[in-house]
Amino acid sequence: MVFKICDRCKGTNLKTLLSKLKEIDKNAQIQIGCQNLCGIGRSKSFVIINHIPIIAENEEELLQKIREYYYSTKH
Numbered sequence: 001m002v003f004k005i006c007d008r009c010k011g012t013n014l015k016t017l018l019s020k021l022k023e024i025d026k027n028a029q030i031q032i033g034c035q036n037l038c039g040i041g042r043s044k045s046f047v048i049i050n051h052i053p054i055i056a057e058n059e060e061e062l063l064q065k066i067r068e069y070y071y072s073t074k075h
Contacts, residue, residue: 001028001070004048008034009041013059020063021047024070 003021007014045062046055056062
């Protein structure tokens with residue numbers, strides 16, 4: 001599992017998101033840097049999981065969507 005997150009976008013709190021992603025999958029590869037989703041990242045939280053963007057209005061909703069995607073691909 002590869003999580004890609006942006007350290008420049010204002011829609012995502014990098015510190016809290018990182019720790020929560022590690023809770024979901026401690027063995028996942030996490031890549032931090034510009035993901036070229038600047039328009040979305042200005043106002044919404046997002047993560048790219050295995051080349052699929054997951055977008056939400058806030059971090060709580062984003063984490064819920066990430067868990068749903070993660071567990072649907074693991075089982």
